[in-house]
Amino acid sequence: MSDFFSETVKRLTPYIPGEQPKDGVYIKLNTNESPYPPSPNAISALKNADFEKLRLYPDPECVSLRNTYANYLGVSSENVFVGNGSDEVLATAFQTFFAGKNNVLMPNISYSFYPVYCNLYNVRATEIPLKDWRVVCDDYCVANNGVIIANPNAPTGVGVSCAEIENLLKNNPQSVVLIDEAYVDFGGQSAVGLVKDFDNVLVIRTLSKSYGLAGLRVGFAVGGKKLIEGMNTVKNSFNSYPVDFLAQLAAEEAIKDVDYLNQTTSKIIATRERTALRLKNLGFNVLDSSANFLFIIHKEIDAGFLFNYLKQNKILVRWFSDPKIKNGLRISIGTDFDMEKFCDIIANALEAFR
Amino acid sequence: MSDFFSETVKRLTPYIPGEQPKDGVYIKLNTNESPYPPSPNAISALKNADFEKLRLYPDPECVSLRNTYANYLGVSSENVFVGNGSDEVLATAFQTFFAGKNNVLMPNISYSFYPVYCNLYNVRATEIPLKDWRVVCDDYCVANNGVIIANPNAPTGVGVSCAEIENLLKNNPQSVVLIDEAYVDFGGQSAVGLVKDFDNVLVIRTLSKSYGLAGLRVGFAVGGKKLIEGMNTVKNSFNSYPVDFLAQLAAEEAIKDVDYLNQTTSKIIATRERTALRLKNLGFNVLDSSANFLFIIHKEIDAGFLFNYLKQNKILVRWFSDPKIKNGLRISIGTDFDMEKFCDIIANALEAFR
Structure with a gap:
């Protein structure tokens, strides 16, 4: 068997x-x-949805939702990728940038899904120890084929500054640096502002935590246009329509309700x-x-x-x-x-x- | 870059x-x-959903939905896998059973996503020509490391009989046979009844076509317990929660409305x-x-x-x-x-x- x-x-x-x-x-x-x-506006969009439209496939490119999120973050919609929760987005990023590579750096204590993706996509990680429970970005400024850190980190909750991330990006021009910002809205410093200056950074976001929409399954990646194109190539070889009609609708209203x-x-x-x-x-x-x-x-x-x-x-x-x-x-x-x-x-x- | x-x-x-x-x-x-x-019962379940529950993750195992679908098909819930549309289910099946293998048999005219999955998961397919626009099951009773056919086939619409599928399964005890039944409800003959007798068959289904729920993204695989366990291992290494709260809710009502x-x-x-x-x-x-x-x-x-x-x-x-x-x-x-x-x-x- x-x-x-x-x-x-x-x-x-x-x-x-x-x-x-x-x-x-x-x-x-x-x-x-x-x-x-979740936001009452998101709930009301769902209550008033045209449910008969469920007979049609949703927009495979999530154009309206990507525009809304791009507008909120001050980037272009070409910088935004949407997936069925940030776990799917992370998986897609591992497959797009890290599959088959060795020496991908990650903290030895972090989101426990990262080593699982490494197994799934045949990635050999190099784990960097935390120091006094902190991710020390300088420790990631060494030869590597990719970096992933969560900021704030999980399950510690400890964050690093945007200046530290910027320095990390400057020192890794040859590799893709994933910053998992699932928890950033609770007092973290976001790297989204660095996307315009660095072509090697990909920031992962979710509506599951700060937006109270874990049940809806919507996550994002924000990064340079070329990185997003690579993500789309993988996504369109896997599932053309990962985000359903109702999720696209409610996510937009939630994002607008700042x-x-x-x-x-x-x-x-x-x-x-x-x-x-x-x-x-x-x-x-x-x-x-x-x-x-x-x-x-x-x-x-x-x-x-x-x-x-x-x-x-x-x-x-x-x-x-x-x-x-x-x-x-x-x-x-x-x-x-x-x-x-x-x-x-x-x-x-x-x-x-x- | x-x-x-x-x-x-x-x-x-x-x-x-x-x-x-x-x-x-x-x-x-x-x-x-x-x-x-979609079914008015599905729409009414959505209208009356407790949207505040969206703050919580959905059931990662879709227990209730799997029970409902198993009951409808006359199988056990251990025989049922749920995913974010049948494209995701197909992709998961390719990854679980075919990844890295050669000589996986498929019709030379069929759903054009199959060759895409082959590229994604490094599968080398052997394409079997249709004869007079028909899949001839006997042509698949040769040495192989897996078989996938769509029944009815796409984009031809032509189906094969359950007896032909049964013979195909009998002659392929060593390999997994995927039967993609996306369109079976429009007059095709289903292989679901063969699941209890053959441990090598996996039937793929969707709510996107006959249930008028393309916008909801719900697909299924039905097969032996061991095959489903393998699918779950891959799914749980990719995305714990692929089917959102509202999709689980509406899908159940749609399935019950026979x-x-x-x-x-x-x-x-x-x-x-x-x-x-x-x-x-x-x-x-x-x-x-x-x-x-x-x-x-x-x-x-x-x-x-x-x-x-x-x-x-x-x-x-x-x-x-x-x-x-x-x-x-x-x-x-x-x-x-x-x-x-x-x-x-x-x-x-x-x-x-x-």
Whole structure:
């Protein structure tokens, strides 16, 4: 039976996403979703959609959506690629720029999907250790066939400055540098402004986090025209119509509603800072986050114990099996109510452990 | 700059889908969409959706949708894989079963995306000629590392019987046989009933044609549990959440509404037969179609001339650049009104040519 499979399948170890419980009794702080619904304008576009149009294929080139996003970012629509969530966009970028190459640099602690893409597309990565939980951009200014970093990084939440990214690009003119900005709207510094000056940078974005649209599946890449053309060649050899009619419609309205984005991200940032303070007071090492989550470590108490204690109390957080981060937990930022409840229960956990 | 790209990109020639004009003035008979809207139950599920739930990731495993489709087909949900349209499902199947292999058999005239997937996944195909426009299954009972046929075939519309497929499976126990049934609901014979007896068959289905849901992007693979597990390994190394929340919701309701499917496909079949008769009377060779389109050839009149004449008269049909079928046109079946208009205009074209 195994001969039915290609060699590709035989080398794969799939990504494992955070649990999506179906019963709704949990406070879900495990997949970095927004605690707030999407923009009311996006919802109203969906409610008033001409559903009979679903009989037709969607625009394969997402022209209107790309124009809207380009306009929001201050780039040209030729600089924008759209996909079925930023995971698909990342996969397409790995296939377009890195497939079959060796010495592609990435942090040794980062989004755990990157090594999975490496297996899928036969990429040999060189992992660069974090220093004091930080990505040090200078460490990536060495010979390489590509670079990917997440800014802010996951699951640490720690960001790097735009000046550091600029220096990284200057020192890597020969290779493509992917900057995964899934969490940038929560206080990170974006590299989008560098796209006009550097032909080797590709910035990956998503509506799943800051826009409260994880269920819609829309992600973007923003980069030089030639890089985007390469991405389109791969996309059009894979699936002509990756973004459905309703997703294109709602995404546009969400992007136009900049006020709502600012309101919800500001609330999440304020909640994050309050939560971080309380966790520090409880004795946790709380990494300095520019994302919608916190990475926390307790010197004395096993992360697995805390994870299970929280789960028994109907709170889901993320605990990774990677030994490098096995002593920490990633906590998505929910509403103030969610986070007070979370802090109360984790305080109880500390008591229970002692 | 080209060094930025992987070797994969350098060997690609993307698929070119039929035109999707944005102005709505055309009668669109070029991409095999349904002329009828999706099931009213699907539309009403969308209208009444809890749009606030879009903040959450969709079910990565599409459990409920898979159960519904399995139930409809009389298989187990372990036999069902869901993807973002059947093109994505086909691509995943090529990657799972055929990547890197040689001597994968396919008809020399078929869905023009298959050779594109071969380039993307480094598959070397062996093309088997049609005989009198028909796929002859016995021709595929030779040494191979995989088989793919479309049943009914595209762009010819000609189908093969379930008995022929069964014989093909019996004679290929060592290789995976993909049967692409995108158009099966318009009078084809399905191989789904063979899944319980053969571990080497994978049937690909879509909601884009007979369900009037091209804009929603939902496709399926149905096959043995081991084959589906392999597909899931690839899918989970690519994109954990390929099918969005609204697509899962509406797809389920569409599948449950079997009456509506039967009504609309019956109407399309009746229109197809009326159209075929009129075209034969106009002197066309009309292939015997079990699909929602007709492939027509006129001995005397250039297909390019007809294509352009129709387009000038605001009717879009499909004319392929492949020299083997360059003398034919593929005409999607619209409403009776659409097809009468089409026949009137093509009759005028014949007059104009003479």
